[in-house]
Amino acid sequence: MGAGIAVSFLAVGDTVMVVEMNEGAHATVADDAKDSLTRLARRNTSLDVDEAMNRLSVSSEHPAPDDVVLVIEAIPEDLGLKQRVFAQLETHYGPSTMLASNTSSLPISGVASALDHPDRCLGLHFFNPVPISSLVEIVVGEATADERVAEAQSWVEHVGKTPIVVKDSPGFASSRLGLVLGLEAIRMLESGVASAEDIDTAMELGYRHPMGPLKLTDLVGLDVRLSIAEHLASELGDRFEPPALLRQMVEDGKLGKKSGQGFYSW
Numbered sequence: 001m002g003a004g005i006a007v008s009f010l011a012v013g014d015t016v017m018v019v020e021m022n023e024g025a026h027a028t029v030a031d032d033a034k035d036s037l038t039r040l041a042r043r044n045t046s047l048d049v050d051e052a053m054n055r056l057s058v059s060s061e062h063p064a065p066d067d068v069v070l071v072i073e074a075i076p077e078d079l080g081l082k083q084r085v086f087a088q089l090e091t092h093y094g095p096s097t098m099l100a101s102n103t104s105s106l107p108i109s110g111v112a113s114a115l116d117h118p119d120r121c122l123g124l125h126f127f128n129p130v131p132i133s134s135l136v137e138i139v140v141g142e143a144t145a146d147e148r149v150a151e152a153q154s155w156v157e158h159v160g161k162t163p164i165v166v167k168d169s170p171g172f173a174s175s176r177l178g179l180v181l182g183l184e185a186i187r188m189l190e191s192g193v194a195s196a197e198d199i200d201t202a203m204e205l206g207y208r209h210p211m212g213p214l215k216l217t218d219l220v221g222l223d224v225r226l227s228i229a230e231h232l233a234s235e236l237g238d239r240f241e242p243p244a245l246l247r248q249m250v251e252d253g254k255l256g257k258k259s260g261q262g263f264y265s266w
């Protein structure tokens with residue numbers, strides 16, 4: 001998600017630094033960004049891929065704080081980890097820098113509780129694949145300042161996407177609704193109602209969804225969806241309890257597109 005978010009800002013002329021702690025992944029981040037910009041340039045002929053790549057840097061160190069107006073965190077979906085990282089961000093970046101999280105389900109007020117100045121923290125929830133998806137969900141925490149919400153709306157429009165503003169609540173609007181469909185599709189596959197292809201086709205042709213719920217789960221990552229389902233089950237009840245098939249596939253390393261195998265072979 002981090003590389004995809006970076007590409008969205010590069011495509012509109014911004015300078016972006018991806019902070020990736022795993023040095024072994026630096027080349028992959030740059031390669032993925034270049035591939036993604038190249039695909040975007042086929043649609044947007046004014047986009048110069050080499051010029052855009054010159055505005056990208058990848059490092060394990062944070063940049064000089066004065067140069068940064070917006071930080072978007074996209075580390076694993078783990079509240080304790082996000083709180084630790086946000087506490088570090090606050091010590092590095094001055095109060096004018098907005099601190100946003102790409103969390104798909106965790107409470108933004110919980111993430112912001114690690115901060116002395118939680119008013120500058122909110123959720124900026126991008127969707128996969130980021131460069132071509134048109135929605136960003138802005139999640140407003142208990143302490144988020146109104147002017148920060150307005151600033152976030154401007155950022156989302158700046159990258160050519162549509163913002164929706166959602167109160168901090170489990171799964172926000174998108175993950176909560178998306179999970180209902182995704183988990184039910186897995187239960188249907190589990191009980192032999194239809195094949196993965198036919199379940200997906202039902203939603204693609206019957207309801208004009210651009211992608212069926214099982215293919216989307218493969219794209220998002222079965223591990224990511226499992227952790228969201230566990231969080232929503234604990235907050236909203238049994239209807240979000242992850243199906244046994246989802247747990248088993250994650251245990252077997254079938255994580256979807258990123259591992260080469262999920263409900264489909266990639």
Ligand SMILES: NC(=O)c1ccc[n+]([C@@H]2O[C@H](COP(=O)([O-])OP(=O)(O)OC[C@H]3O[C@@H](n4cnc5c(N)ncnc54)[C@H](O)[C@@H]3O)[C@@H](O)[C@H]2O)c1
Pocket residue numbers: 001002020021022025073074075076077078081085102103104105125126127128219220221224
């Ligand atoms: N996958 C999706 O489709 C999707 C969609 C919307 C939002 N999200 C959210 O975005 C976030 C990232 O998801 P992802 O799928 O890109 O995850 P990912 O596992 O692909 O990437 C996680 C990144 O965090 C880094 N990381 C791991 N441990 C770290 C640590 N201890 N400290 C600092 N960095 C660390 C990794 O090197 C990697 O760059 C999550 O909060 C997830 O819920 C994911």
